[in-house]
Amino acid sequence: MAESSLDALKREAAEISISNVNVSYGAYHALKNVNLEIKPGEFFAFLGPSGCGKTTLLRLIAGFNTAQTGSVVIGGRNVLTLPPWRRDVGMVFQSYALWPHMTVWKNVTFGLEERRLSAQERNQRAEDALKLVGLEKLADRKPSQLSGGQQQRVALARTIAVRPTVLLLDEPLSNLDASLRVQVRREILAMQRRLGLTTIFVTHDQEEANTVCDRIAVMSEGMVQQVGTPMELYDNPANLFVGRFLGTANTVSGEIRANGSERVFQAVGGEVLPAPANEEPGPAKLFFRPQNASLVTKSEVASGSDLRLSARISGREFLGSTIRYALKTGGEDIFIDVPHIGKRNGFSEDDVVGVQISPSDASIFR
Numbered sequence: 001m002a003e004s005s006l007d008a009l010k011r012e013a014a015e016i017s018i019s020n021v022n023v024s025y026g027a028y029h030a031l032k033n034v035n036l037e038i039k040p041g042e043f044f045a046f047l048g049p050s051g052c053g054k055t056t057l058l059r060l061i062a063g064f065n066t067a068q069t070g071s072v073v074i075g076g077r078n079v080l081t082l083p084p085w086r087r088d089v090g091m092v093f094q095s096y097a098l099w100p101h102m103t104v105w106k107n108v109t110f111g112l113e114e115r116r117l118s119a120q121e122r123n124q125r126a127e128d129a130l131k132l133v134g135l136e137k138l139a140d141r142k143p144s145q146l147s148g149g150q151q152q153r154v155a156l157a158r159t160i161a162v163r164p165t166v167l168l169l170d171e172p173l174s175n176l177d178a179s180l181r182v183q184v185r186r187e188i189l190a191m192q193r194r195l196g197l198t199t200i201f202v203t204h205d206q207e208e209a210n211t212v213c214d215r216i217a218v219m220s221e222g223m224v225q226q227v228g229t230p231m232e233l234y235d236n237p238a239n240l241f242v243g244r245f246l247g248t249a250n251t252v253s254g255e256i257r258a259n260g261s262e263r264v265f266q267a268v269g270g271e272v273l274p275a276p277a278n279e280e281p282g283p284a285k286l287f288f289r290p291q292n293a294s295l296v297t298k299s300e301v302a303s304g305s306d307l308r309l310s311a312r313i314s315g316r317e318f319l320g321s322t323i324r325y326a327l328k329t330g331g332e333d334i335f336i337d338v339p340h341i342g343k344r345n346g347f348s349e350d351d352v353v354g355v356q357i358s359p360s361d362a363s364i365f366r
């Protein structure tokens with residue numbers, strides 16, 4: 001498709017600014033003082049477990065929920081008092097919400113008919129939107145004659161045809177099977193990039209958020225826990241919740257103790273490791289990722305400033321390029337991934353080993 005054919009669909013990308021938002025359903029406090037800045041043209045995710053408030057926040061931006069306090073500013077306008085149809089926001093629902101008795105073409109053009117557009121403009125937008133999602137040849141079909149992935153694309157085309165300044169996607173891939181999910185998420189990303197449209201994607205699947213989004217807000221219990229790029233969140237989680245939600249995490253329970261002006265981490269199993277001098281004494285957890293530690297034989301000495309735990313191997317899984325060892329340290333289970341290189345056999349069950357972690361790859365959380 002020629003680049004110029006997208007002109008009918010393009011708008012200037014809008015910035016979204018969410019400040020001090022609180023939403024309650026009766027006595028239930030669903031969003032607690034949410035603040036977020038989403039940049040023009042950004043592909044942004046609300047990521048978190050079921051019930052954390054993602055959909056509530058998305059519906060608030062769309063105009064289907066009301067807030068007790070705060071503001072939602074889109075492209076410089078506070079939209080909280082505006083009805084959904086005056087917000088210039090397009091939303092794609094998990095269920096697609098297509099009209100079953102209408103053809104694909106009619107589904108896409110229906111929303112344009114109420115707007116004061118010429119027939120030529122309406123047709124141009126519908127044609128461009130269907131081309132953009134690759135469905136121009138199926139315009140005469142009814143939704144029941146389409147696959148789930150195709151229905152999802154019709155829902156996208158219908159939303160894009162109204163030229164929103166912001167695109168909101170509520171778990172758009174959850175009704176698709178695994179291989180189609182990967183394909184459609186790539187298509188959504190390609191479409192988002194071509195239109196340069198500020199987009200918010202709601203998902204509970206961290207892989208989905210990591211692969212398509214520029215930045216992610218990780219949410220839990222109605223609060224934004226951390227905002228960052230996928231790599232920032234994975235490598236530098238702000239707390240245990242974010243660390244655990246974004247991938248396999250090892251935690252070792254213990255306590256920060258003062259040793260003169262120095263601090264140590266005393267693991268529940270008894271081992272004592274150096275800790276950053278600014279840590280307050282008290283219960284704590286040592287956190288690190290399975291691939292950020294190495295295994296050494298019991299007699300090997302820890303190198304440089306590495307932290308070192310003693311552990312016993314309780315199991316191993318051969319994953320091809322890596323071996324994932326399960327270990328027990330002081331009664332707790334941890335996992336260490338070791339690259340499988342050549343034909344080395346590695347460690348065996350019941351071996352007592354040293355687990356070495358560079359201090360820069362470990363965090364102390366409370």
Ligand SMILES: Nc1ncnc2c1ncn2[C@@H]1O[C@H](COP(=O)(O)OP(=O)(O)OP(=O)(O)O)[C@@H](O)[C@H]1O
Nearest residue numbers: 025028030048049050051052053054055056057204
């Ligand atoms: N209309 C409502 N009345 C009362 N409680 C509600 C209502 N809608 C949502 N809730 C509650 O608010 C909380 C947040 O719901 P929300 O749908 O925003 O979560 P979510 O993170 O999108 O979850 P999911 O991934 O399961 O869709 C949940 O505990 C939910 O039960």
